[in-house]
Amino acid sequence: MTWLDDVQKAATIIRGGRYAAVTHGGVAHMDDTLAAALLHRHGAEAIYRHNAAEEVLAVEGYVVVFDIGDSFRDKLPDRYAVLDHHGVADPAEEPSSVVQVALAVGAKLRPLQAHLIHHVDLFDRYGPAVKRWAGPYGNSLNNGVAKYFGDLAPTGMVKDAKFLDLLADAVYSAFEADLPAFAEAFKLAEKLPYADLAQKFPRTFHTMKLMLEAAKDPVSVSMSRDALEAGFGIDFACYAVLAVPELEPYVLKGLERHYAEAKKAAEAAAAGQYAVIKGPVTAVAAEDHVPPGPLWNALQDLGILTAAEPAFVVVKDRRNPGAYTLWRPDRHANAVDFRRLQGPEVIFKHATGFLAVVKAESAEAAARQALAQLHA
Structure with missing residues (x-):
């Protein structure tokens, strides 16, 4: 079928x-x-x-x-x-x-x-x-x-x-807008309560910073090098809050929760709640439900990692008890490809190799298992 x-x-x-x-x-x-x-x-x-x-x-x-x-x-x-x-x-x-x-x-x-x-x-x-x-x-x-x-x-x-x-x-809305009009949608970022953290952790709150800038010029900001690195740009939800203004409080609440996860990652990084395992590439393991992308960014904000250093991040998986999510940034696709992982402990591998979910006793154990297979 x-x-x-x-x-x-x-x-x-x-x-x-x-x-x-x-x-x-x-x-x-x-x-x-x-x-x-x-x-x-x-x-x-x-x-x-x-x-x-x-x-x-x-x-x-x-x-x-x-x-x-x-x-x-x-x-x-x-x-x-x-x-x-x-x-x-x-x-x-x-x-x-x-x-x-x-x-x-x-x-x-x-x-x-x-x-x-x-x-x-x-x-x-x-x-x-x-x-x-x-x-x-x-x-x-x-x-x-x-x-x-x-x-x-x-x-x-x-x-x-x-x-x-x-x-x-x-x-199904009949509302139409040209690209510059999406500046109005990005003004939602001005209502978010994370300005202080964004100053201390500029990479961790990178997309929030870009939203604030896009509220003035959405097209140029969405085409910038920073936007390319962050995967940032105009999206369906930008259209949705303009077409259906009643959606705004829902989206704002969701963004507050989304950046609360980034705050959690920044706090975990600042408190040293992670382990760094060195190998052919670097693995960062956190024994918590921390978003991996923001954690990777927070460790760069603190000078623990550099963007050029091939690395992946391991955190507790939210769907599967006893499992861990493995994530790597797109820029390190040539060095880390989770499609190479094999064995009964592998629950899921994304078809592009940037994400996997594995069973393991701990985040560090998951990281070491992955390192052993990725560069065998």
Whole structure:
């Protein structure tokens, strides 16, 4: 069965009505967040966030599973349709969940929304390297939308239907704007309470600094070298807060929580709550649910690492107990490729090699296992 067959099966379920939808729990991303809004708009009676096959199997009736499910689709009976893209070796083989869901619901997108969702799809599949060709587009306010959705229900039923309604309104809005008009969306950053930390940890709060600058000139800032390094740019959420102003408090709350995670990483770095393991490349291991990108940046702010030093970061995984997330910055793709990891302890490897999830006794153990395999 191809992914297009899966879309067709999901479309049949959606047209029939009386169905539920399930995505993964833990950290949310913009593709699954938008997909949830579309399915909510198109008749899903409930949206759930689950990680284990047993939890998904407990959902009754017809079910559309999205952005999760490839790893256990053989366990699911025929009443399930799976719209997932994580089971392929090459990300070019299948589009991300938001595209598959949009096709399944028959979404008729206007050019601006279609263009912005296209970049959601590309960044989700290929990671931050897409910024090299994305011009002024990237990620900024999307971080707030995805964080708000992820925190609504890390697991279980998503109960804030109003948020999903407003996001779907943005998908189907007739509002249009030229690129300079997105300066207004970036003014949300002026309401964030992290100015002092941004001075001490400029790399850790890099995207917040760029948002403040983009509130004056969104196009030039989004095309700058700093934006390229951070993967920063105009995104769907920038459009959404202009098209549907009622979304602003949700996005602001999500951004506050997103940067609270950056604050946590900065505080962990300042307190020395990490171990540095030297090898052919450097590994940083933190025994906590700390966002790896901000931790890497915070260690540069403190002079512990340099941007040029090939490195990866290991932190506790939020979805899988006893597991650890391994992450490396895009600039070190040639030195660190997690697709090389093998063995039963490997739970997940991103198709582009920048991210993996492994079982281990500790963050340091996960780092040493990875170092041994990456440079065997």
